[in-house]
Amino acid sequence: MPGAEIDTEKQFLTATVENGQIHDLASFLNNTPETCFDYLFCESAVDYSDHFMMVYHLDSTKHRHQMVMKTKITDRENPSIDSMCNVWIGAEYHEREIFDLFGIKFNNHPDLRKIFLDNDWVGFPLRKDYTDPVNIVER
Amino acid sequence: MKFNIYDLSSFTSSINQTLMENCSPFWAVTIEMVLVGIAILSFYAIVGLYLVYAERKVCAFMQCRVGPNRVGPYGFFQTIADLIKLLMKELIPIKNADKFLFNLAPFIVIIASFMALAAIPFAKGLHAIDFNIGIFYVMAVTSIGVIGILLAGWSSNNKYSLIGAMRSGAQIVSYELSVGLSLVTIVILSGSLQLSTIVEAQRDGWFLFTGHIPALIAFLVFLVAATAETNRGPFDLAEAESELTAGFHTEYSGIKFAFFFLAEYMNMFIVASIAATMFLGGWMPLHVGGWEAFNNIMDFVPPFFWYIGKTAVVIFIMMWFKWTFPRLRIDQLLTLEWKYLLPINLVNIIIMSFVVLMGWHF
Amino acid sequence: MTEETITGQLEEQEFSINMGPQHPSTHGVLRMILKLKGETVEEVKPQLGYIHRGIEKMCEKLTYAQTIHLTDRLDYMSAHILNEAVCLTVENALEVEIPEHIQYIRTIMDELNRIASHQLWWSAFGMDLGALTTFFYGLRDREKILDIFEETCGARLLLSYNVPGGLMFDIHPNFQKRVKEFITYFRKKLPEYDALLTGNPILQARTKGVGMLTREQAIAYGVSGPSGRGSGFSCDVRKHQPYSAYSKVGFKEILYNEGDSFARYKVRMDEMWESMSIIEQLIDNIPEGNHAVKMKAIIKLPAGEYYQRVEAARGEFGVFVVSDGNKMPYRMKFRSPNFSNLAAINTMASGQKIADLIAIGGSLDFVIPDMDR
Numbered sequence: 001m002p003g004a005e006i007d008t009e010k011q012f013l014t015a016t017v018e019n020g021q022i023h024d025l026a027s028f029l030n031n032t033p034e035t036c037f038d039y040l041f042c043e044s045a046v047d048y049s050d051h052f053m054m055v056y057h058l059d060s061t062k063h064r065h066q067m068v069m070k071t072k073i074t075d076r077e078n079p080s081i082d083s084m085c086n087v088w089i090g091a092e093y094h095e096r097e098i099f100d101l102f103g104i105k106f107n108n109h110p111d112l113r114k115i116f117l118d119n120d121w122v123g124f125p126l127r128k129d130y131t132d133p134v135n136i137v138e139r
Numbered sequence: 140m141k142f143n144i145y146d147l148s149s150f151t152s153s154i155n156q157t158l159m160e161n162c163s164p165f166w167a168v169t170i171e172m173v174l175v176g177i178a179i180l181s182f183y184a185i186v187g188l189y190l191v192y193a194e195r196k197v198c199a200f201m202q203c204r205v206g207p208n209r210v211g212p213y214g215f216f217q218t219i220a221d222l223i224k225l226l227m228k229e230l231i232p233i234k235n236a237d238k239f240l241f242n243l244a245p246f247i248v249i250i251a252s253f254m255a256l257a258a259i260p261f262a263k264g265l266h267a268i269d270f271n272i273g274i275f276y277v278m279a280v281t282s283i284g285v286i287g288i289l290l291a292g293w294s295s296n297n298k299y300s301l302i303g304a305m306r307s308g309a310q311i312v313s314y315e316l317s318v319g320l321s322l323v324t325i326v327i328l329s330g331s332l333q334l335s336t337i338v339e340a341q342r343d344g345w346f347l348f349t350g351h352i353p354a355l356i357a358f359l360v361f362l363v364a365a366t367a368e369t370n371r372g373p374f375d376l377a378e379a380e381s382e383l384t385a386g387f388h389t390e391y392s393g394i395k396f397a398f399f400f401l402a403e404y405m406n407m408f409i410v411a412s413i414a415a416t417m418f419l420g421g422w423m424p425l426h427v428g429g430w431e432a433f434n435n436i437m438d439f440v441p442p443f444f445w446y447i448g449k450t451a452v453v454i455f456i457m458m459w460f461k462w463t464f465p466r467l468r469i470d471q472l473l474t475l476e477w478k479y480l481l482p483i484n485l486v487n488i489i490i491m492s493f494v495v496l497m498g499w500h501f
Numbered sequence: 502m503t504e505e506t507i508t509g510q511l512e513e514q515e516f517s518i519n520m521g522p523q524h525p526s527t528h529g530v531l532r533m534i535l536k537l538k539g540e541t542v543e544e545v546k547p548q549l550g551y552i553h554r555g556i557e558k559m560c561e562k563l564t565y566a567q568t569i570h571l572t573d574r575l576d577y578m579s580a581h582i583l584n585e586a587v588c589l590t591v592e593n594a595l596e597v598e599i600p601e602h603i604q605y606i607r608t609i610m611d612e613l614n615r616i617a618s619h620q621l622w623w624s625a626f627g628m629d630l631g632a633l634t635t636f637f638y639g640l641r642d643r644e645k646i647l648d649i650f651e652e653t654c655g656a657r658l659l660l661s662y663n664v665p666g667g668l669m670f671d672i673h674p675n676f677q678k679r680v681k682e683f684i685t686y687f688r689k690k691l692p693e694y695d696a697l698l699t700g701n702p703i704l705q706a707r708t709k710g711v712g713m714l715t716r717e718q719a720i721a722y723g724v725s726g727p728s729g730r731g732s733g734f735s736c737d738v739r740k741h742q743p744y745s746a747y748s749k750v751g752f753k754e755i756l757y758n759e760g761d762s763f764a765r766y767k768v769r770m771d772e773m774w775e776s777m778s779i780i781e782q783l784i785d786n787i788p789e790g791n792h793a794v795k796m797k798a799i800i801k802l803p804a805g806e807y808y809q810r811v812e813a814a815r816g817e818f819g820v821f822v823v824s825d826g827n828k829m830p831y832r833m834k835f836r837s838p839n840f841s842n843l844a845a846i847n848t849m850a851s852g853q854k855i856a857d858l859i860a861i862g863g864s865l866d867f868v869i870p871d872m873d874r
Contacts, residue, residue, distance in 0.1 A: 010806065011806070011807060011808060041723055041725075041810070044832075044834040046823050046832045055806070055821070057819070057836075061735065061736070089718075089844075090724075093843070101557075116549055117550060118550075125555060126832075
């Protein structure tokens with residue numbers, strides 16, 4: 001995969017790619033018989049203040065190996081990324097959760113709605129700059 | 140006449156005689172009706188309450204628990220306390236419900252079960268009314284109850300209630316057939332629709348034993364179908380509290396709910412009485428041919444206790460069903476009726492007719 | 502919630518029902534919007550968030566030792582296993598060697614917790630199907646385990662017995678005796694469960710062929726735990742990535758290939774037997790040792806990312822920690838099994854009856870706080 005940064009030092013083998021390539025990498029890893037990463041066991045987003053990091057934990061039920069895919073989203077105002085729903089259908093709920101709590105939009109998601117919070121909730125709680133003077137106690 | 144010591148027909152007819160002599164026939168009949176009404180009403184209340192108590196005790200027994208044990212000895216007055224609570228509870232009016240039908244529904248259910256009691260022979264001569272089409276009357280009257288359930292479900296303006304009511308409608312209409320046909324099998328054997336005649340015909344042996352295999356099959360079919368007809372587990376789809384919260388009576392509270400609750404238990408009592416009357420000889424004591432001494436001892440037990448005992452056995456079996464089995468699904472319920480019970484029943488009737496024609500029964 | 506999301510587009514003869522958040526069989530405050538055609542379920546739309554507490558956000562303001570007490574509140578039925586997940590993350594990140602004494606006790610407690618969870622599942626599953634007696638059988642036996650927990654750590658449900666580097670206190674002197682008593686007792690009682698429910702033709706008719714989930718679908722949805730193993734998806738973390746003392750015991754991963762509710766039922770029933778055998782292998786061999794490794798008063802994880810998978814009673818539980826070297830996690834993500842299992846419910850339940858939806862929900866064994874987090 002061109003442009004992928006491979007890091008073998010971490011707990012899992014980690015591949016970091018550009019935002020636009022993540023979906024291609026996912027389909028590649030899922031469809032290639034040698035990798036066969038068919039089980040997405042965790043999908044999370046991390047807010048690094050200046051960018052978001054999407055972290056995908058993958059497992060192969062055939063070869064029993066794990067790896068991590070990562071990609072950066074630099075646009076904080078209007079973050080968006082391709083949805084993984086057509087690769088792993090289980091990503092649907094995880095992505096709805098991330099959409100709800102981080103405000104990251106997923107292109108081609110079949111049913112992108114808020115999952116936990118009310119529809120009229122303002123702000124994205126898991127972002128680092130989220131403030132709630134009533135419910136969050138600063139120490 | 141063998142049962143003269145416990146024969147109540149002379150007692151009831153003497154009351155009738157006295158009344159007829161002392162006042163005009165109109166008043167005599169009115170007083171008789173009031174007396175019978177009071178008697179049945181109190182009987183209804185007591186039986187209803189203690190069936191609830193019995194159910195809770197049986198349920199506790201099945202579930203390794205003690206059951207009610209605080210109010211009175213062995214919790215004997217628990218259900219009376221419950222009744223008082225239900226009487227005092229607020230009747231919650233439902234917005235957007237059809238008020239008239241909503242209030243009417245519990246009465247239809249309870250009146251249906253009440254009317255059926257009239258024709259049941261509790262002991263010799265202890266009859267409110269002895270129709271010549273007694274069993275037909277009981278069947279017809281108990282079926283009215285489903286109208287109340289349908290109305291309750293419809294008028295509550297609640298989707299769960301509506302689903303429960305429609306389930307109940309489909310269920311009772313289907314199982315009515317099996318109940319009717321299994322009783323027809325016995326009617327063929329006894330040659331009468333009159334309940335007192337049917338009981339008399341079982342003097343020398345209950346139909347369950349004298350009717351050969353067809354009577355046994357009819358009894359089993361009747362047990363299953365009757366459990367279904369009374370909306371009890373494993374056929375309690377109309378209530379199905381894990382699916383439809385409480386089914387057709389979700390929106391009812393207080394005494395209106397208590398009416399449904401009591402009617403359920405009374406319906407169980409009625410079908411158990413019918414089973415006892417039609418298959419187990421009603422109030423007839425257990426007689427074994429040739430054992431004179433044994434038969435005489437059995438005769439000393441009053442017929443009323445025979446009747447209650449037999450009914451209690453059937454009720455216990457029905458409670459046993461409820462507390463052991465998971466609930467069926469609606470399509471499985473209808474499959475059971477239309478694909479299994481009904482054909483079995485029809486074949487069974489043919490066999491029974493054949494047995495009666497050839498005189499193979501005892 | 503706008504009106505449109507509740508009803509969606511309804512065709513003729515279709516109607517929608519709100520199942521929950523207050524409903525006897527959604528096992529908590531789960532709300533499912535059903536699109537029905539008669540009794541047939543056309544579509545299930547779960548609505549979450551009724552018990553969302555923002556635990557992931559709260560963890561960002563708490564130290565690692567404090568976050569343990571929040572993991573209890575996720576899947577409260579497997580509290581000990583979830584506590585252990587956080588402890589393992591911290592211990593692996595700091596590369597602390599955990600003595601066998603602690604590992605053995607953790608594993609025994611895990612399996613006791615799993616049995617207790619499956620007992621409650623069995624009880625509630627029977628209730629969902631209308632067999633009310635099961636509830637009392639299950640709870641009667643679960644009480645014995647809770648008594649052992651109470652004696653061990655003072656708590657019955659939310660144990661918080663694990664701390665980073667070991668256990669809060671050592672086991673009670675009676676622990677081994679009582680666990681062995683329980684195993685003897687429960688080996689006699691478990692066949693009762695089968696006699697009461699498993700062989701029942703109504704139960705089999707209600708569950709066989711209901712809520713089908715193929716192996717491929719299970720993997721794609723990430724349906725793990727007993728629910729996934731009922732579809733033939735070998736996903737037992739205890740087997741594939743052993744932690745604590747699981748590498749030292751022999752046990753079978755229960756797999757059924759049917760993928761229906763009955764297969765999921767059988768997996769859990771068999772897992773109780775396996776759990777008992779795991780406990781029996783360990784209980785007599787607990788090595789002597791201290792109940793905790795000496796840790797620093799303030800635990801700081803080196804900057805980096807850590808992931809720990811454990812097998813909770815309902816499936817694979819994961820903790821994803823991003824640390825910036827501070828005493829509090831920079832980001833803590835919990836991968837909860839129920840959340841992923843729920844995603845498959847529409848696939849499993851559409852086209853089935855309402856009663857089947859309840860059976861499917863029961864066979865997936867939902868714990869709602871675990872979904873909402």
